[in-house]
Every structure is written in structure tokens, then in C-alpha cells.
Amino acid sequence: MTNVFADDCLAGGTYLVTGASSGIGRATALLIAACGGRVIGSGRDEGRLAGLKDALPGTGHVVSAQALRDADTVTDWVKGLVEAHGPLSGVFHGAGVELIKPARMTRQSDLDNVLAGSLYAGFGIARAVSQKNTMVDAGSVVLMSSVAGATGQVGMTAYSAAKAAVEGLVRSLSCELAARAIRVNAIAAGAVETAMHARLTRGSGEAATAEYARSHLLGFGAADDVANAAVFLLSGASRWITGSVMAVDGGYMVR
Ligand SMILES: NC(=O)c1ccc[n+]([C@@H]2O[C@H](COP(=O)([O-])OP(=O)(O)OC[C@H]3O[C@@H](n4cnc5c(N)ncnc54)[C@H](OP(=O)(O)O)[C@@H]3O)[C@@H](O)[C@H]2O)c1
Known part of the structure; x- marks a missing residue:
């Protein structure tokens, strides 16, 4: 039996990572490369992308600065990347x-x-990978959601709506791509200590932040906690998992 948890479990594959210039995306890009995959890392900040490229272990990685705005231009951008670098084995959005x-x-x-x-x-990526020769058969698409996609919080209507919509996209896209054995899953993260988390908690006092941490059974998470789940979902270890929303939330949603 093949050991799907081997150090080189992503070797030979090319993986597009959006949000790779910071936080969870950066940690995921680094772990993909550590597992032997080739990374196409994307974000908006060219300086941080250059820093990522230098930090990625292995060779052949590329970075592509791109502001993601609408589905049509994102589809064209992904297709352009594939023309230049070959079909994708996976996408982490x-x-x-x-x-x-x-x-x-x-x-x-x-x-x-x-x-x-x-x-x-996410929709632009979905359209791109639905087209021939953009993603290899048995590829994997992982989209970032949040506990906010399934729970309510004051001030989070737009963000919650966006993440709930991402989860809906995942469910129907998994049905459309199953014929090619392409898997589509989401990760619903709890509070993870990244630049985004720092911005969200900046105005809160110490007591409120401690209370927020306690709302997670295991406290706040680290970017690597999500990257580990992402690489599992990108790898062959999850070959029978599709259309799911995996909670990576330190126990936030069981409360
Ligand atoms: N941190 C948390 O607690 C948490 C919890 C649940 C879910 N999430 C989700 O996890 C994902 C990553 O979050 P994070 O905490 O790692 O945030 P982060 O450190 O702020 O990183 C966000 C990344 O997204 C990129 N980005 C944002 N808007 C973009 C756009 N329109 N076009 C292109 N790139 C764009 C940023 O690029 P630049 O920096 O280069 O502009 C950056 O690389 C997000 O989808 C977030 O909603 C985070």
C-alpha cells in the first residue's frame, strides 16, 4: 500500500495557492513545497510574495501578483497560469x-x-478547473471558509454571507467535478493568529480577547494548524472526501 503521508506526498504536482503572501495561505504554500509540490503562489503584495518565493523549499516555484476581483478575470488568469506552467493538481483558495x-x-x-x-x-477558480486540461483528473480544490459561514456574530453579516456562499459553491461544484474524480472541499476555520486576526482583535481589550480565545475549546489556532488540514485535503490521503466542510476551529462550533 502507498504511504500517502510520505514526505514527498505532493511530488510531481503543481498547486495554485491564493492568499499566499500572508497567514494561512503562506503557511499552506510552505507546507505544500515541503511535501514536494510545486507552488504557484499568489497575493497582491509583491514584496511579501518575493519573500515567500525565497522561503519555499525546493525548486520550480513561481509567484504571480494578482488582485482577485471578479469571476471572469480570475478564470482567465488561472487559464493563463496553466498555459505557462502546466495543469494543476490542486488549488488552495x-x-x-x-x-x-x-x-x-x-x-x-x-x-x-x-x-x-x-x-x-472562488467562482472564477471553479470555472477554470471545470474546463478541460486545467486540472488533472483526481485533482483537489480547497476553499477557505470560516466558522462565520455557519454561526452568527454581530458585525459579520457580509463576511458570514460570503463564507456561507463559498460552502454552497463547494457542495454543488463537488457534484459537477466528481466525474473526473476532482474533489472539492472547504475548511471552516475558527480564530487563527494571523495578520487578519490581529486586525480583528486590535480594538478589543485584554479581557475580551481572552474571552474570545476561551470560546475555542483549544484556544486560538496557528496558521500551520490550517495548513496541515489543507495539505491533507490536497493530498491523496483524502481521496474519498468531497463536498465537505471540515471544521478546523479548536472546538469553537461544538459549544
Ligand atoms: N485568521 C482567521 O482567524 C481566519 C478564520 C477563519 C477563516 N479565515 C479565512 O482564511 C483565509 C486566510 O486568512 P488569513 O488569516 O491568513 O488572512 P491574512 O493574513 O490577512 O491573508 C489574506 C491573504 O489574502 C490575500 N487577499 C485578500 N484579498 C485579496 C484579493 N482581493 N485579491 C488577491 N489576494 C487577496 C492577501 O493578499 P495581500 O496581503 O498580498 O494583499 C493575503 O495574502 C481568508 O479567506 C479568511 O477569511 C481566517
């Missing part, structure tokens, strides 16, 4: 922005901003 704003103050421009990076870009 980590790009996304947070928003804490009550519904009464949330404008169309806020919705556009929150939905662009996560849902519209």
Missing part, C-alpha cells in the same frame, strides 16, 4: 478579507470588497 460592520452601515462597496476575494474569485 485562501484569499479573503474580513469586515466588521453592522448591516445598517454595510454598503454595496463593502459587499463587493468582501465577496470579491473569497466568493467571486
Whole structure:
């Protein structure tokens, strides 16, 4: 029997990682490379992308600075990457922005901003990998969701709506791509200590942040905790898992 947990379990594959310039996406890109995969890392900040490229173990990795705005341009961008670098074995879609704003103050421009990076870009990726020769058969697509996709919180209407929509996309896309044995899954993360988390908790006092940590049975997570789950879902170890939303939340949602 093949050991799907071997050090080189992603060797020979090319993996597109969005949000690779920071946090969870960066940690996932580093772990993919450590498992032998070739990374196409994407984000908006060219300086941080260059830093990622230098940090990735192995050779052949590339970075592509791209602001993800709408499904059509994202589809074209992914197809361009495939023309240049070959078909993808997997995609980890980590790009996304947070928003804490009550519904009464949330404008169309806020919705556009929150939905662009996560849902519209996710849809553009979905369209691209649905087309011939863009993703290899038995490939894997992993999209970042959040506990906010299934739970409610004051000020999170737009963000929650975006992540719930991502989970809906995952369920139907998994049905469409199953004929090619391509798997599609989401990760619903709890609070993970990244730049996004720092921005979200910046205004909270020490007591409120401690209470927020306690709402997770295992406290706040680290980017590597999510990267480990992402690489599992990208690898052959999860070959019988599709259409699922995996909670990686330190026990937040059982409470
Ligand atoms: N941290 C948490 O507690 C947490 C919890 C649940 C879910 N999540 C989700 O996990 C994912 C990663 O979050 P993180 O904590 O790692 O955040 P982060 O450190 O702020 O990183 C976000 C990444 O997304 C990229 N990005 C955002 N909007 C983009 C756009 N429109 N086009 C292209 N790239 C864009 C950023 O690029 P640049 O920096 O280069 O601009 C950055 O690489 C997000 O989808 C987030 O919603 C996070």
C-alpha cells in the first residue's frame, strides 16, 4: 500500500495557492513545497510574495501578483497560469478579507470588497478547473471558509454571507467535478493568529480577547494548524472526501 503521508506526498504536482503572501495561505504554500509540490503562489503584495518565493523549499516555484476581483478575470488568469506552467493538481483558495460592520452601515462597496476575494474569485477558480486540461483528473480544490459561514456574530453579516456562499459553491461544484474524480472541499476555520486576526482583535481589550480565545475549546489556532488540514485535503490521503466542510476551529462550533 502507498504511504500517502510520505514526505514527498505532493511530488510531481503543481498547486495554485491564493492568499499566499500572508497567514494561512503562506503557511499552506510552505507546507505544500515541503511535501514536494510545486507552488504557484499568489497575493497582491509583491514584496511579501518575493519573500515567500525565497522561503519555499525546493525548486520550480513561481509567484504571480494578482488582485482577485471578479469571476471572469480570475478564470482567465488561472487559464493563463496553466498555459505557462502546466495543469494543476490542486488549488488552495485562501484569499479573503474580513469586515466588521453592522448591516445598517454595510454598503454595496463593502459587499463587493468582501465577496470579491473569497466568493467571486472562488467562482472564477471553479470555472477554470471545470474546463478541460486545467486540472488533472483526481485533482483537489480547497476553499477557505470560516466558522462565520455557519454561526452568527454581530458585525459579520457580509463576511458570514460570503463564507456561507463559498460552502454552497463547494457542495454543488463537488457534484459537477466528481466525474473526473476532482474533489472539492472547504475548511471552516475558527480564530487563527494571523495578520487578519490581529486586525480583528486590535480594538478589543485584554479581557475580551481572552474571552474570545476561551470560546475555542483549544484556544486560538496557528496558521500551520490550517495548513496541515489543507495539505491533507490536497493530498491523496483524502481521496474519498468531497463536498465537505471540515471544521478546523479548536472546538469553537461544538459549544
Ligand atoms: N485568521 C482567521 O482567524 C481566519 C478564520 C477563519 C477563516 N479565515 C479565512 O482564511 C483565509 C486566510 O486568512 P488569513 O488569516 O491568513 O488572512 P491574512 O493574513 O490577512 O491573508 C489574506 C491573504 O489574502 C490575500 N487577499 C485578500 N484579498 C485579496 C484579493 N482581493 N485579491 C488577491 N489576494 C487577496 C492577501 O493578499 P495581500 O496581503 O498580498 O494583499 C493575503 O495574502 C481568508 O479567506 C479568511 O477569511 C481566517
